[in-house]
Amino acid sequence: xxKLAYCNVADLDLKKSYGLLPNDRxxxxxxxxxxxxxxxxxxxxxxxxxxLSDEDVYDLSFKYGKYEKAYLANHANIYFxxxxxxxxxxxxxxxxxxxxxxxxxxxxxxxxxxxNYFFNEEYKDIITSKNPHIEFFNYWVLKESxxxxxxxxxxxxxxxxxxxxxxxxxxxxxxxxxxxxxFDIENYKLACASKYxxxxxxxxxxxxxx
Numbered sequence: 001x002x003k004l005a006y007c008n009v010a011d012l013d014l015k016k017s018y019g020l021l022p023n024d025r026x027x028x029x030x031x032x033x034x035x036x037x038x039x040x041x042x043x044x045x046x047x048x049x050x051x052l053s054d055e056d057v058y059d060l061s062f063k064y065g066k067y068e069k070a071y072l073a074n075h076a077n078i079y080f081x082x083x084x085x086x087x088x089x090x091x092x093x094x095x096x097x098x099x100x101x102x103x104x105x106x107x108x109x110x111x112x113x114x115x116n117y118f119f120n121e122e123y124k125d126i127i128t129s130k131n132p133h134i135e136f137f138n139y140w141v142l143k144e145s146x147x148x149x150x151x152x153x154x155x156x157x158x159x160x161x162x163x164x165x166x167x168x169x170x171x172x173x174x175x176x177x178x179x180x181x182x183f184d185i186e187n188y189k190l191a192c193a194s195k196y197x198x199x200x201x202x203x204x205x206x207x208x209x210x
Contacts, residue, residue, distance in 0.1 A: 001094060002092065002094040002098065002194055002196040002198060003051060003055075003092065003093050003094070003202070004091075004092045004190075004202070005051055005091055005092075005201060005203070006088055006090040006102065006203060006204070007043060007089055007205065008087050008088055008206075009039045009042070009084075009089055010087040012042060012209075013210070014038055014042065017039075017042040018042060020210070021042060021045060022060075024062070029041045040084040041084075043084070043209065044082045044084050045082075047204060048091045049209075050209055051091055051093050051204075052080070052093060055093065057072075057078055061073045067151055067155050068153070069148065069153065079094050079097050081098050081099050094195075094196065096196070097151075097194065097195070098149060098194045099146055099147065099149030100145055100190075100191070100193075101140075101142075101145040101148060101190070101191050102141065103141050105134060105137050105187045105189060106133070108133075109133055109136055109137070111126065111132055111133070114126050114127075114136055117157075117158040118139065118143070118158055119163075121162055121164070122139050125139075126139060134189075137189045138182060138189060140189070142180055142182060145180070145191040145192055146161065146171070146178065146180075146193045177195070178194070179193070180192070180197075181198035
């Protein structure tokens with residue numbers, strides 16, 4: 001089982017949403033200064049909650065791994081990962097480990113980031129593509145989704161693994177058969193790393209989250 005979804009939370013009712021959060025999430029939201037960031041934090045949790053309830057998973061109790069990846073302490077067979085950027089939140093749930101990343105495309109991104117921190121093969125693919133800045137974000141969300149999939153996050157360096165993009169997206173010298181899924185959402189890129197290949201991701205609306 002695997003499901004990937006996203007939602008635009010730019011118009012999220014912050015007061016209404018805040019009242020639906022558990023205390024630990026409220027504390028996290030309170031640490032943000034700007035309403036935009038509060039909306040993203042609220043929306044990410046509510047999207048996760050909605051997706052899990054659609055699978056009859058309730059009574060959520062969260063704990064955190066060594067590198068702060070969250071997991072459900074009372075549902076050992078359910079894995080999830082959330083991400084947010086710009087106006088969008090994204091969430092993936094599965095019965096296997098999963099990593100998700102969404103990023104808003106920034107045409108002014110410094111491509112030296114890829115030159116200095118990505119594999120040389122990845123950088124060459126980026127700079128020789130028709131639109132290097134868009135290709136950069138293809139690689140960025142794929143790489144970060146894998147870093148989150150491993151549970152290491154940025155404790156796994158960007159140049160410690162190489163993404164190969166051809167007919168099938170995969171890891172170079174992969175022994176674990178990790179599957180990647182990549183989607184375009186307006187001016188955003190969304191990627192998922194898991195044991196499954198996804199053909200689609202679903203859009204949720206604010207009315208679904210309240």
